[in-house]
Amino acid sequence: MKKSRFQSKKISASEITPEAVFLKRRQFLAAAGLAIGATGMLPSLATAQDSRFDSLAKWPHSTEETQTPWDQATSYNNFYELGTDKGDPKKNARRLVTDPWSVEIAGECAKPGKYTLEDILKPHAYEERVYRLRCVEAWSMVIPWVGFPLADLLKRFEPNSNAKYVSFETILDKKRLPGQQYPVLQWPYVEGLRIDEAMHPLTLMAVGLYGKALPNQNGAPLRLVVPWKYGFKSIKSIVKISFVEEQPDTSWNLSAPREYGFYSNVNPTVSHPRWSQAQERRLDGKSTGLAALFAEKQDTLMYNGYEEEVAGLYTDLDLRKHF
Amino acid sequence: MPASQRSLPMPQPLISAKGLIKPATFLLCLLPVALAVYAVSQNRLGANPVESLLQLTGDWGLRFLLVTLAVTPLQFIFKWAWIARLRRMLGLFAFFYAVLHMVIWLVLDHGLRWDLIVQDIIEKKFIAVGVVVVAGLIPLALTSNRFSIRKLGTRWKTLHRIIYPLTLLAVVHYLWQVKANDIYEPLLYLVVLMILLGWRFYRLLKH
Numbered sequence: 285m286k287k288s289r290f291q292s293k294k295i296s297a298s299e300i301t302p303e304a305v306f307l308k309r310r311q312f313l314a315a316a317g318l319a320i321g322a323t324g325m326l327p328s329l330a331t332a333q334d335s336r337f338d339s340l341a342k343w344p345h346s347t348e349e350t351q352t353p354w355d356q357a358t359s360y361n362n363f364y365e366l367g368t369d370k371g372d373p374k375k376n377a378r379r380l381v382t383d384p385w386s387v388e389i390a391g392e393c394a395k396p397g398k399y400t401l402e403d404i405l406k407p408h409a410y411e412e413r414v415y416r417l418r419c420v421e422a423w424s425m426v427i428p429w430v431g432f433p434l435a436d437l438l439k440r441f442e443p444n445s446n447a448k449y450v451s452f453e454t455i456l457d458k459k460r461l462p463g464q465q466y467p468v469l470q471w472p473y474v475e476g477l478r479i480d481e482a483m484h485p486l487t488l489m490a491v492g493l494y495g496k497a498l499p500n501q502n503g504a505p506l507r508l509v510v511p512w513k514y515g516f517k518s519i520k521s522i523v524k525i526s527f528v529e530e531q532p533d534t535s536w537n538l539s540a541p542r543e544y545g546f547y548s549n550v551n552p553t554v555s556h557p558r559w560s561q562a563q564e565r566r567l568d569g570k571s572t573g574l575a576a577l578f579a580e581k582q583d584t585l586m587y588n589g590y591e592e593e594v595a596g597l598y599t600d601l602d603l604r605k606h607f
Numbered sequence: 608m609p610a611s612q613r614s615l616p617m618p619q620p621l622i623s624a625k626g627l628i629k630p631a632t633f634l635l636c637l638l639p640v641a642l643a644v645y646a647v648s649q650n651r652l653g654a655n656p657v658e659s660l661l662q663l664t665g666d667w668g669l670r671f672l673l674v675t676l677a678v679t680p681l682q683f684i685f686k687w688a689w690i691a692r693l694r695r696m697l698g699l700f701a702f703f704y705a706v707l708h709m710v711i712w713l714v715l716d717h718g719l720r721w722d723l724i725v726q727d728i729i730e731k732k733f734i735a736v737g738v739v740v741v742a743g744l745i746p747l748a749l750t751s752n753r754f755s756i757r758k759l760g761t762r763w764k765t766l767h768r769i770i771y772p773l774t775l776l777a778v779v780h781y782l783w784q785v786k787a788n789d790i791y792e793p794l795l796y797l798v799v800l801m802i803l804l805g806w807r808f809y810r811l812l813k814h
């Protein structure tokens with residue numbers, strides 16, 4: 285199963301990569317195939333260096349802050365489909381089946397339809413972007429994502445002038461995904477952006493992190509990253525993208541409208557009923573043991589430090605009302 | 608037993624099973640902190656150790672409140688007379704974990720930033736409820752000694768009955784802190800509390 289996915293990647297990638305890289309890739313594939321044959325350990329593939337990302341372009345505006353260690357970014361996750369404790373998504377990662385994968389494109393556009401993951405990804409060149417990720421629970425990470433601008437993807441389906449918003453849906457698989465056996469949230473998980481937010485050059489469609497394919501617990505095979513909004517806006521494991529005229533009902537907003545607004549832009553001045561948003565605990569592995577307990581929190585920045593880039597989107601908006 | 612024999616002091620064995628119950632329980636009650644200290648030293652508390660410790664101490668504070676409330680029912684239902692002697696220790700451990708929980712929140716989570724601490728207590732009702740529970744447990748802990756029992760007489764019992772509403776508030780604190788509809792764990796604690804209170808209510812009706 286996994287193998288065919290890699291083979292299909294090989295075909296599309298070989299058209300655009302130099303031969304040396306291509307050959308190296310073949311060696312990797314052979315080694316990977318051997319590993320499967322020898323040990324039958326499929327999951328090792330998931331964390332292997334992904335050959336699709338061998339010659340990644342580096343986005344020039346990446347933050348230089350200390351990056352969260354891989355271990356922490358892949359073992360401390362909010363992905364309620366795989367369980368509500370931070371450690372659950374990694375434990376239950378195998379319950380998410382990502383192959384085969386397709387994405388339905390719907391609504392106000394010229395080219396709706398069901399696209400295979402390969403069709404979705406094929407035309408796009410990946411780049412590495414290091415973003416801050418700020419969770420509404422007042423912790424944050426720094427993560428090197430691999431992906432491409434969402435705008436590049438959306439434009440291919442030619443949205444029309446009625447497309448005022450874009451809504452996204454996560455996979456619904458009540459039989460396998462343990463979290464979906466309880467009505468903790470409305471399933472499937474739905475998120476949404478205003479069309480100008482979706483088209484903003486910072487808004488990323490991610491397929492990897494740390495030069496590797498997204499592990500399931502981080503939202504494989506395809507997830508959104510909107511760095512100036514609280515993390516729950518960056519929806520994982522996307523199976524549907526719709527262009528819509530009305531503001532979509534999003535899962536967290538439906539669950540607690542007073543707590544989770546549609547916009548949910550990072551804003552230290554608007555307090556949340558559960559967590560003060562003035563400060564955040566940066567999880568970057570800089571300190572360990574006892575020192576980690578006494579590490580100071582840092583002040584949260586407006587729009588998570590991306591104010592210069594995105595403040596223009598909200599000049600007409602009352603941020604206290606539209607939190 | 609002849610009177611002459613009763614007056615003779617019985618030779619006490621140095622270690623008796625009865626005498627071991629208390630120290631053994633004491634050590635057992637300390638196990639969660641011991642494991643936590645070890646986990647911190649080994650860097651095994653995950654990406655966000657402060658959050659882990661906060662949850663761990665909150666959980667044990669609530670569990671010890673419930674265990675304390677389970678002493679009387681166990682004593683009556685299973686005729687375990689010996690268990691009554693553990694009640695005070697268990698109650699004090701509930702207080703110990705609750706205070707630890709609060710100190711972790713004040714020092715590690717909020718870095719003693721009193722402006723943010725006061726703002727949180729005012730703005731967040733689940734925090735305010737938690738503070739009420741800790742405050743309510745203080746007089747109970749302070750009067751958990753023979754001197755106070757003698758001094759307060761019947762008022763001691765009345766005072767210590769506030770453990771019932773305090774435990775209920777601790778469950779409310781947990782319920783209000785939960786995100787989305789992830790209420791299964793606090794509901795489980797609520798069910799346990801209802802059983803413990805229901806047993807008392809039933810006995811009250813019978814007598």
Ligand code: HEM
Nearest residue numbers: 661662665666668669705709712734737738740741777781
């Ligand atoms: C000063 C008083 C208190 C404060 C400021 C406080 C604060 C908190 C906070 C911030 C959390 C959320 C932890 C997280 O991020 O997940 C929490 C959870 C909790 N607290 Fe408290 N608390 C207080 C008193 C108490 C008391 C007295 C008890 C019970 C004896 C208690 C039991 C719990 C429990 C059971 C949880 C849930 C832990 C979990 O998620 O497993 N708290 N408390």
